[in-house]
Amino acid sequence: MIGIGVIGYGYWGPNVVRNFHSLNDARVAVVCDKRPESMKRAKQAFPDVEVTDDVSRLLMSPDIDAVAVVTPVWTHFELAKAALENGKHVFVEKPFTSTAEQAEQLVELGSKKNLRIMVDHTFLFTGAVKKIRQLIDADELGKLYYYDSTRVNLGLFQHDVNVIWDLAPHDLSIMDYLIQDKPKAIIATGERHLNTYEDLAYITVYFEGNMIAHINVNWLSPVKVRTTLIGGTKKMVVWNDLEADEKVKVYDKGVQITAGQGVYDLLVSYRSGDMWAPKVDQIEALRAECQYFIDCVTDGKEPFNDGYAGLKVVKMLQAADKSIKAKGRMVYL
Amino acid sequence: MIGIGVIGYGYWGPNVVRNFHSLNDARVAVVCDKRPESMKRAKQAFPDVEVTDDVSRLLMSPDIDAVAVVTPVWTHFELAKAALENGKHVFVEKPFTSTAEQAEQLVELGSKKNLRIMVDHTFLFTGAVKKIRQLIDADELGKLYYYDSTRVNLGLFQHDVNVIWDLAPHDLSIMDYLIQDKPKAIIATGERHLNTYEDLAYITVYFEGNMIAHINVNWLSPVKVRTTLIGGTKKMVVWNDLEADEKVKVYDKGVQITAGQGVYDLLVSYRSGDMWAPKVDQIEALRAECQYFIDCVTDGKEPFNDGYAGLKVVKMLQAADKSIKAKGRMVYL
């Protein structure tokens, strides 16, 4: 039985508490939030859990083996560091930290203390992403050409970060999970219209080879879109996360170039075959992730979404942020 | 009755011939194509029209008042120039020319000779674009924030130009028609996978002020998408050109920033109201455009999609092309 302390009971915290609470081999011992209203909500929903506004209560508690940090990103580093220093494993909300340097320090600390770090890249635990990974691993798609994601809707405006730090961690962590090629450089364009933070951004990631990724994030769209196209030499995928069923569609479509008669004569031929929507597991991704965290802590094994995975995403976020500030100047990774 | 000569009877030429042919005040006198197969098709479809492979026949003919140039882009300049020099008005397929310099020469020549030049930006004559223009003119959308277009599908690969020259002229001409702000600089990223031409590209256009545009064009997408989001301070538009009806949807949605209590305290509030799909004219755009060309020639009035409009699009295409070759370096307009 792993004792869990959760710091932060705002928008996402209740989901983290509920899921750890529902597991057989975990026990949420303490929830910590400074806001009286949040404390009240936590108490009401989980009468059997201690609620406090004193984070040291939680960091010091011998009942607590692991700490979930579900607070604004600029607080992640200090809280996770304190938890690790107190011998607690940590589960940190995405994005992992505000800077790559912070992430590196935490990774090092975790390693030194032999403690697990897991970054909450929830999407990696969805049926859709797992299915796409299987398709790629089984070489169903062939060599990948591009990854093109659109993640737009109206709000939720963040008060402390721009749209890149808010929405792109999803795509960057999924990309990192699915694509074997190494990202090389980032160009981000975008604009701010309402306050001091960019509310829409267009991010291009160049990889080694000719793989390319593009991420369109926007807080000002009248409609919600969550669509990713993935093109490969053999097949192509459309993942529409807003579909109730049939989230992942695999198209037996492609283009081939063959040499024609003349030296410079290239013939382009199209292949257009069936479409196939594999059954995708309908699970609550966060529940699976919480269970996986407990398993990693229990068995002492390193999660795949560890601090290093979190670091890679933070590096790309920093690069994109630097690029957008410099009006789209290329930033190497 | 305006006599028309059409040069080029490949993919788009038959549509141009058919539409001019159907007008009461125009007469297609000659169609010219060098390919025997094209000549045969033209002869079969329009038994009453002379078909030739000799372009000078057409350029010299006293029966011909205006020439439509529906050939590959690299031939536009020479053909349009010859037509103007022979005193013919010209209707030129988009993109107008291969370089801004060529476009400028043609504009100057047309002006000197007092001949009409129309560039075939067909989309400007669709019910959808006309409706969006009306909404903007009536200030229904407020000040524009962004224009974000996705135009992707499988093929048709061009043999002589990249995906920017093939697909982006649509978006750039529509953008130029709808947006009053002046474009300032362009960044284009993208990649080639199959041959020497880029097959996907992501183009950002920075405007004066904080208006921004983005165009996603892709020859390697398994699905066809033709969707444009337009955000304004008052309302937002989604134009999905693949919808049979309801192509244009107007959302009474928005975001407002108001000052909060503290100096740096900004309050973001969302507005989410009705959606409205205005009736859009179901006309054949090209037919309306051909009629408009005949009217302009007859009445000696300057079309709004004239050589200068064509030049502006070519300038942006050149800038985008230069940028993509330089891996996304910003190119000023």
Next chain:
Amino acid sequence: MIGIGVIGYGYWGPNVVRNFHSLNDARVAVVCDKRPESMKRAKQAFPDVEVTDDVSRLLMSPDIDAVAVVTPVWTHFELAKAALENGKHVFVEKPFTSTAEQAEQLVELGSKKNLRIMVDHTFLFTGAVKKIRQLIDADELGKLYYYDSTRVNLGLFQHDVNVIWDLAPHDLSIMDYLIQDKPKAIIATGERHLNTYEDLAYITVYFEGNMIAHINVNWLSPVKVRTTLIGGTKKMVVWNDLEADEKVKVYDKGVQITAGQGVYDLLVSYRSGDMWAPKVDQIEALRAECQYFIDCVTDGKEPFNDGYAGLKVVKMLQAADKSIKAKGRMVYL
């Protein structure tokens, strides 16, 4: 503060408990279910609520003012009757009873005892149905021509009733709520394929005048459909309950017949104008309904979805059931 007892903690019961539990002026005192597993689940989810398998505990309790009956339909009559006889107001799951006779008895008993009866026609509390009712009340649609609902999906097979008793109560209660005309006769066709209950049915309801309704219910559909078309002389509505936003679309479309030149010469003209998707409240319908029940009990006012409304639906269900058994013979209401 109204004390509530809930009988039945299977599929729907937990929602009823959760919603009454969340209200300020209600208190769920007792939950009753005979199944140990259900009792355990209730205890876990609501540690502050008494759980029992003894229904008389609940019926006798002085702490309980009102009883919610959330059990299989064949048990509704006995349980609701016992509750009324013990002086409790009742909230009964749809369909109200197994027979019209039972419903009439309960209505009479409630009236005699001056107790409230509410039948849980949840859909009447959704934003979509409320909006359509507003449109009809404001005469936006004109005189109604037809109501055509499709409600199909895979499963959930019921073990004690056919697809009509399972799915049609939704449509029949909505129809009864929206349509002022009086239903006159019912024809139901359908078939059974897997067991002794019909798994798909097509129900036509003839009204006085030329209004007509049709309901397509099916447990064997590979896809889920929840779409209702409503046609009127002025406008027409499409309600797609599976859309996230824009559930209700109002079409300014119609047909008009005008006399032509000759005596028998009728001219049909179509009108096709804008489409409009009014904003629909995004509320939890059941919560609004529970609050309304508490209000009716507190204020002694008769709910619109009372026992009589429940009776009308049961009469139509019985008629449809009789018709389908007689291979589509018309059954008058």
Next chain:
Amino acid sequence: MIGIGVIGYGYWGPNVVRNFHSLNDARVAVVCDKRPESMKRAKQAFPDVEVTDDVSRLLMSPDIDAVAVVTPVWTHFELAKAALENGKHVFVEKPFTSTAEQAEQLVELGSKKNLRIMVDHTFLFTGAVKKIRQLIDADELGKLYYYDSTRVNLGLFQHDVNVIWDLAPHDLSIMDYLIQDKPKAIIATGERHLNTYEDLAYITVYFEGNMIAHINVNWLSPVKVRTTLIGGTKKMVVWNDLEADEKVKVYDKGVQITAGQGVYDLLVSYRSGDMWAPKVDQIEALRAECQYFIDCVTDGKEPFNDGYAGLKVVKMLQAADKSIKAKGRMVYL
């Protein structure tokens, strides 16, 4: 080279002329229509074809081997009969005739004279229907449970027939083509709102065994729907004819009943697997049908969509018409 005469150049006639005109082994010799405006249109579109208003010109012409009857249904019998009597093969627009008796006479006459009769059930030549037939023939769907079609839109009101005669021939001919079971009885309900003809109808067809079909046709729908669900023991199909690609989707979904422990204890289990959209040929169905007609005439072979197939559809139309007039009384076939 088969000489063709076409009678009727209204809505569908031009398509028939165009397609026969495009075939290598057919020659449209004469088009006949009494309306001067139609004659003018025909002359303009096909300058090489003789146009007449004298049907006997066409019936007597030795250049004409086969006659296409593309006129209102009430004229089919006389025209087709005259053509057969003059030794011409006939291609008749659907529905074949106004009565089963007429259809029987024509079938008999065609047989006696050894002439081909083809009824224009165009949908049977679409890629979608051919694909579904292949799936059924390959026993991919298992034994069929139901066929449920919705074919609704605004207009086109016919002046001489009701919505059943206008729209249901499509579904009935497809049904007859796909389903091996024998239809036994028909119940049709519906209503008229604007003139003397029913403008919406709901048709149930009972088959031998427990196969059942349902057809929803409506001239008063604000939206166009062309969707057919087909359920079988093994797999289920959704055919949406309005989809650009992916018209046919095959769902590996189903329900199974197995005996439980007790005698009356049936266990229902659901199967929910992948979805698969097989590639469907993108051909012009009418062109394929015209070619098939020419082949049948040339080779003297009996088409599968012959007079007898037309007769079966007319029988069902008559039964449905009789039923709807009798307010849904069952009519045996």
